[in-house]
Amino acid sequence: MIPISQPSITQKEIDYVTDAVKSTWISSLGKYIDKFESDFARFCGTKHAIAVSNGTVAIHLALVAHRIGPGDEVIIPNLTFVATANAVLHAGAVPVLVDIDPFNLCIDPNKIEEAITPRTKAIMPVHLYGHPCDMKAIIEIAKRNNLLVIEDAAEAHGAKAYGKTVGNWGDCATFSFYGNKNLTTGEGGMITTNDEEYNLRCRYLRDHAMSKEKRYWHTEVGYNYRMTNIQAALGCAQLERIQDLMQKRAQLFSWYSKALNNIDGLQLNRTSDWATNSYWLICLQNSNWKTEQERDEFMLRLKSSGVDSRPFFYPLSEMPYLKADVDTPVTHAVYKRGINLPTFYDLAEDQVKTICDCIIENLNA
Numbered sequence: 001m002i003p004i005s006q007p008s009i010t011q012k013e014i015d016y017v018t019d020a021v022k023s024t025w026i027s028s029l030g031k032y033i034d035k036f037e038s039d040f041a042r043f044c045g046t047k048h049a050i051a052v053s054n055g056t057v058a059i060h061l062a063l064v065a066h067r068i069g070p071g072d073e074v075i076i077p078n079l080t081f082v083a084t085a086n087a088v089l090h091a092g093a094v095p096v097l098v099d100i101d102p103f104n105l106c107i108d109p110n111k112i113e114e115a116i117t118p119r120t121k122a123i124m125p126v127h128l129y130g131h132p133c134d135m136k137a138i139i140e141i142a143k144r145n146n147l148l149v150i151e152d153a154a155e156a157h158g159a160k161a162y163g164k165t166v167g168n169w170g171d172c173a174t175f176s177f178y179g180n181k182n183l184t185t186g187e188g189g190m191i192t193t194n195d196e197e198y199n200l201r202c203r204y205l206r207d208h209a210m211s212k213e214k215r216y217w218h219t220e221v222g223y224n225y226r227m228t229n230i231q232a233a234l235g236c237a238q239l240e241r242i243q244d245l246m247q248k249r250a251q252l253f254s255w256y257s258k259a260l261n262n263i264d265g266l267q268l269n270r271t272s273d274w275a276t277n278s279y280w281l282i283c284l285q286n287s288n289w290k291t292e293q294e295r296d297e298f299m300l301r302l303k304s305s306g307v308d309s310r311p312f313f314y315p316l317s318e319m320p321y322l323k324a325d326v327d328t329p330v331t332h333a334v335y336k337r338g339i340n341l342p343t344f345y346d347l348a349e350d351q352v353k354t355i356c357d358c359i360i361e362n363l364n365a
């Protein structure tokens with residue numbers, strides 16, 4: 001079975017992790033934490049990066065550090081992983097769901113302004129499946145309406161909008177380093193920002209809001225959202241390989257395109273002309289699938305031929321606890337006809353060929 005994703009672990013990762021373990025600095029202090037934070041900030045072009053235990057708590061911490069909570073609304077796309085909405089709910093705020101751009105599948109800037117109310121505090125664009133959002137347009141809307149911008153960059157390490165790396169556009173940004181991401185620490189996350197005061201506030205809340213002057217003195221509710229030195233060691237090794245890791249994903253896309261480009265009804269990832277796609281996952285849309293069932297039957301046939309795949313995210317507005325009466329026709333049309341195909345560093349060209357042959361055979365079946 002060809003899996004949908006698989007982390008790339010080389011001797012470098014093994015050496016760094018072994019070194020971290022042997023050093024006995026196995027909790028959340030140690031040289032790899034400091035190095036991972038400063039190297040990741042450099043990679044994004046930001047002044048600061050704060051390592052945390054996963055991408056979901058990165059969003060939660062980013063929100064509460066901005067004092068977003070009960071009574072506030074945060075604008076997010078209707079097509080994203082549920083963590084984006086859950087983190088907003090954990091903060092006590094309300095996620096407001098907006099439709100996506102049919103071309104690049106990210107939040108549609110033209111739909112944002114109509115969702116703004118007096119309670120809106122922030123826009124949280126999600127760089128979906130590796131494609132950056134139109135950050136120029138989003139920043140303009142945020143400025144005009146005096147809103148914060150928190151980028152959810154969990155899926156888009158190294159993607160660029162208008163030549164500038166994601167993570168360096170908003171007031172802050174969040175990343176995930178889950179095992180299927182372009183860069184992994186097993187579990188892990190990061191907040192990036194250029195604001196010194198905000199950086200300090202995130203660090204303080206990450207560590208139970210402990211007073212800097214007086215140990216074990218706490219003036220507000222904080223969290224244990226720390227990353228371990230062992231995870232950071234893995235992250236440092238991956239970050240040293242990031243250019244190679246990213247190039248391979250672009251190459252995978254070109255192999256898939258060559259095989260699937262001219263097939264009736266099929267559409268692979270599309271990249272806006274101002275964007276550099278980091279291709280977290282290869283996306284395949286088939287306009288001939290009119291129902292979820294048709295799509296799911298195809299995925300089952302693919303699986304029985306030895307190829308794993310996964311469906312696009314469901315619209316968040318369909319989740320029983322998020323049930324919202326929103327008008328998002330693009331999200332609702334797109335999710336039914338979309339799947340993600342195997343996308344990982346060690347996938348070889350002949351395997352991509354096999355996957356594409358299976359797709360073509362099963363489409364014709």
Ligand SMILES: Cc1ncc(COP(=O)(O)O)c(C=O)c1O
Nearest residue numbers: 054055056081083084154176178
């Ligand atoms: C868009 C998005 N936001 C947030 C997250 C949450 O990250 P994590 O799984 O590290 O908590 C993910 C994870 O895949 C994601 O895809």
